[in-house]
Amino acid sequence: MFGAALGRLAADGVVAIAPEELPGLLDQVREAADARHGDYSGTMAMALAKRAGKKPRDLAAEIIRRLDVEGLFEPPGEPVGPGFINLRVRDDALARAVAAAVRDPRLGVAPVAAPQTIVLDYSSPNVAKPMHVGHIRSTVIGAALARILKFRGHRVITDNHLGDWGTQFGMILWGWKHCRDDAAFAADPTAELGRLYRLVRKVADAKPEELAADPGAAALAARHPDCGREVLLETAKLHEGDPENRALWEQFMPVCRREIERIYARLDVSFDHTLGESFYQPMLAGVVHDLEAVGLARESRGAVGVFLDGDDKPPLLVRKADGAFLYATTDLATIRWRLEHWKPDRILYVVDHRQSQHFEQVFETARRWLPNASHAALVHVAFGTVLGDDGKPFKTRAGDTVGLEALLDEGVARAFQVVTTADAERGTEMPEAERRRIAEAVGIGAIKYADLAQNRTTDYVFSFDKMLELKGNTAAYMQYAVARVEGIFAKGGVDRAQVRRECRGATLSDRRERALALALLRFAEALEDVEADERPNVLTAYLFDVAGAYSTFYDALPVLKAEGAERTARLALCDLTGQVLRRGLELLGIRVPERM
C-alpha cells in the first residue's frame, strides 16, 4: 500500500527513490506508540523530506494524497507533528479479519513465502553428568524456536549434539576403575555414575578449597596425585578404541540417555536427531587432514591449529599435541556433515554466549574450508549465563548446583499449593488428580516462561521465588486467561463451532473490544519478529499483551449476558483469544489446563 504510494511519488518526480531502499522505507510503518495516534504510523516523510527539498509535513501530505487505503484503513487525515502519517484500521475491516481468523486453523498467520531448511542445534548436554539448571536455557529456548519456525512454515531439523565423547567420560571411566560401588550401580545406575563423575572431577581438579570441604575426595586425591593426567589417559584410550573402555562406554551410554530422556519428556522437548560427538568421531582425523591439505591448518607447538588472524592471535586448535581431537574438530565435522546431508539454508546454535569467540572461529574456518558453507547462514543464538541469587555463575563444576529435576519438582509443588488454596477458597472441589495435573502445567510452565520471557542476551538471575511467582507476567497469567475463556464456553454451554460459523464480524463498539481484536490480529507480526532475531521473548511479550487486553475486556464487558450479534461477536473474540493464547503457549512449549 505504502509501496504503491511511494512508487507514485517517485513517478511524479517529487523525490527519487531507489528500489533497494524501498523495504527500509516500508519498515517505517509500524504500530503506533500511543493508541491516540491511531493503530499504525508511517514516518518515512521525515526521512525523505530533505532530499525532496520539501518540509516533512508537506511531503507527508504528498504521500497521503497518493495513498490508496484499500478499504483497510480510515482515510488518513492531515500529517501530525513533524510529519507522521497516522492510520486507523477501519472497524469493519477489523471485524472481518476477526471473523476470518476465528475459523482459520492458522489463526490468520500466513506461512512464509520462501520456506527455508533450518537446522537447530540446542540442549546438547554432557550426558555423563546430571542435568542441572544451566541446561534449561538452551533446551527451552531452542525447543521454542523450533516450534515457532516450523509453524511459520519452514522445514526445521532439530539435532541434539550430545556431549558423549569428552573428558567427562574419562572421569567416569577412571572412577569406575578406582572407586565404583557395584551395589549402588545395580540399584540406580544413573545415581552411581553421577556420584563417580562429581567425585572424580574434584579429585582431578584438586582445588584446595574443594578438597578441604570433602574429606572423601581429599583422601582419594592424596592417594592419586596424578588423577588429572590419568583421566585424560582414559579418555585417550576410549578415543583410540581400547576394548575395555569402549565396552564400558557402550554400557554407560544407554543409562545416561535414559536419564536425560526422562527429563525431556517432562519438559515436552524432543529432537528429530540425536547425533552426539561420538557420531562424528570417525571423521575427525579426516577433518584435520583436509584442513592441513588445503593449507588452513598447520602444526604449532606440537598441536595442529587454524590460524585465522595471523600468527599473533590464538589459533583454533583442531588437534592436541597428544593426538587427541578437540570440540572445534567435532564442530567442524558436524558442519560439514550437516551441509552435506541436510543442505540447510540456516544452522542455528543455541549455546551459551561465553562460547561466542569459539563459534566465530569455527564459522570463519568453515567458510574458508567448505565452499558450500557460504550458502548457509551459520548463526550463534547466544544467551546469557545462568546466575545464582548471589550474582555468581551457576557453574556445573562448582559442585552443589540445583539439579534440573529437583527444580521442576519444587516448581510443581509450589504450584500445587496455589491450586489447592484457590480451589478451596472458591469451593470448586477439583479432584486431587486434576489439581496435580494443573500444578504440573503451571509449575513447569512458570519455570520455562521465566526463562523465555527474558531477552536471551542478558544474564539470567535464577530465583525460585521469581520464576515460581504465579502472578503478573508469568505463564500462569496466560493460562488463567485461557481458563476464563473456557469457563465462559463451559458455563454457557456454547458450541464453539457454531460461533465460528455464525460470526460475521465482531461489532467493535467498545474500545476494549477493539483493543483486543487488534491485539489478536497481530499474532503473525509477533511471530515474524521472533524469527527476525531468534528471540522468543517477543512472543511472550505479545501473549502478555493479549492476555492483558482480554482481562480488561473480560472484566468490563458481559459476554454470555450480551444479546444477538453482540453476543456472537464477543464469543468470537473469546474464542479467538483462547486459540491465540493456546497456540502461542504451545509454541513456547507450555501446557494449558482447561481450568485452574
Place this chain on the structure above:
RNA sequence: GCCCCCGUAGCUCAGUGGAUAGAGCGACGGUUUCCUAAACCGUAGGUCGCAGGUUCGAUCCCUGCCGGGGGCACCA
C-alpha cells in the same frame, strides 16, 4: 594487553532511530448482588552510566571515558 556482552523506576527486566521511555514485583488507594478477584482500575516513582559526535529527530547508531560480567592453544 586484545576481543565480546551489559549499565533504563526502590527491585527484576522490556523497549534499540521517531511523537509524553513501558511492564511485573514492591508501596499507596479503589473494584466482587455480575461469565474463575491467580483478575481489573487508579496514584506515586526515571538527568535511559558520563561526555562528545552523526541525524530533521538518539535510550537506540559512532567515538572516548567510568562501572560490572565474560572470553582469550591443547576442557567442552
